[in-house]
Amino acid sequence: MSVLIYVDQADGQVKKASLEAASYGAEVASQLGVEANALVLGTPEVDLSSLGSQGIKKVFQVKQAELNQFDAQQQAAVIAEAVSKTGATIVVLSNNLTGKALGPRLSARLKAGLVAGAVGLPDTSAGFVVKKGVFSGKAFASIQVPTALKILALTPNAFAVKEGGGVAVVEELAVAVPAAKTKLISTNKIKGQIPLSEAELVISGGRGLKGPENWGMIEELAQLLGAATACSRAVADAHWRPHHEHVGQTGGSIAPNLYFAVGISGAIQHLAGVNRSKVIVVVNKDPEAPFFKAADYGIVGDAFEVMPKIIEAVKKLKAS
Amino acid sequence: MKILVCISKTPDTTAKIAFTDNNTKFVTEGVQWILNPYDEWYALVRAIELKEKDPSVTIHLINIGGADNDAIIRKALALGGDEAIRVNLESTDSFTIASQIAAIAKEGAYDLIFTGKETIDYNGSSIGGMVAELLDMPFVSLATKFELNGSVATLNREIEGGEETVEAPLPLVVSCQKGMAEQRIPNMKGIMGARTKPLKLVEPVAVDALTSIASFELPPAKAGVKLVPADQPEELVRLLHEEAKVI
């Protein structure tokens, strides 16, 4: 019995969401009194023994360069074989964009119950129950997983990365790699920006900003704080900002430490995507804006007057 | 070419979320039901666009659910589906649902299977991947763009911090999200025509569920907002730094 954590990579680096999954998986393992091992597919440039820091004992690496490109069908086949070779009974992965492609395939392949979007550790007092978000952030469901093999896909930003002292043993794992049916043509990453799904701080703008030409203050504050930028659906629909910045029920669902909303009314569909944020700040000129009910801090005021002063204050803070 | 579009029924986005029976059941009284937005706006509309380009395309719809789902199925037919199948089963287990779809898809020999990115009630994002695995087909998740050249599809899919373009052979399973297509409103002709389009009822295949819902809960209520006067924004910055400790 062991917990096997699938650790994925981008541009040769281990993704932060996978470090969270590794930390979570190690905690699940210690709760059950078993070992936590990691599985890495491909040939990332980093020293994988550092996963020991997250509580990983052994890192199994399927060292085939073709696995650096992602094909869900191919990877699921490789992971499934690794699960049986390592005798894992629980598979942990991040429910990030990669995990959303892999978790369901693995579940169907291995007949293993899947919790897609776990937000907490298992409760084993009556069976094996794990909490996940449902109704687009408006509620939680506790999922009972009765199958012998279980898959837990952890929501990004729901579990802190553990930094310990350990060093993991890296071992090569020989697994047959079937040919990929999909072919990567090109990758288009937005340069110099923090991916929204991984950001700890997010500055977001709504229709209250009047037009795309006024996003300078959102971008400046984001830059100062090392934050990502987001927007409401109304803004993305008006093509003021790119679609990938749209958060809410029908856009991205995020849970940063800080969600700073400027000129956004806080419609229920918008809140659904952001209400798991740890701290919510709202700047809106309408004291009746529904967003204030979901906020921790707020300023009732005109964004065009308030934001430049906030930027000045942050500059002072950063300088001190 | 045959396209299978998986559609599901979800509570309206403004529905009040509450639970009963010791927090084991979602309160459905007063809830408006809609076609899951991702299924409707992106998966179905993209299929309709493919049919508009190539009239030999047929669009089949599949829904797993009870008789009260027929209203949303008729809406999808009104938008542009050609025929529909409803598998007579209610379940909250993704694998059980995916197994029904896979069983129907095996018989129908579809070239393309489209799902929405996720349902807005259970947010599993699981059906597409499971169906693909059960049918041993490639799967492109969270696609924002889909183009077809013969029997090869070119797709954009979301990755952390951007997108990648991939090529995939048919038959193929795709989960669809924003970017794929634009929301449409059914017109009168579509609504009238939908009444007579075939809606076939099928009994489910037997499947062992892999999960079940033990209970629900609502998130804890917020303590209330701390308002800072508009002329003292530096106080907000101080609070975020010293009290909330997030910057």
Ligand SMILES: Cc1cc2nc3c(=O)[nH]c(=O)nc-3n(C[C@H](O)[C@H](O)[C@H](O)COP(=O)(O)OP(=O)(O)OC[C@H]3O[C@@H](n4cnc5c(N)ncnc54)[C@H](O)[C@@H]3O)c2cc1C
């Ligand atoms: C099925 C469905 C799904 C949806 N999904 C989403 C979703 O995923 N995400 C999403 O965001 N929305 C979604 N919506 C839309 C949602 O209902 C709202 O219409 C949208 O969020 C409004 O965007 P907004 O707050 O930017 O604009 P508005 O509602 O127009 O609000 C603008 C706000 O700015 C304030 N303001 C104006 N001027 C200033 C100023 N000078 N200074 C400060 N404040 C100012 C106003 O007081 C107001 O509160 C969905 C709707 C439906 C029906």
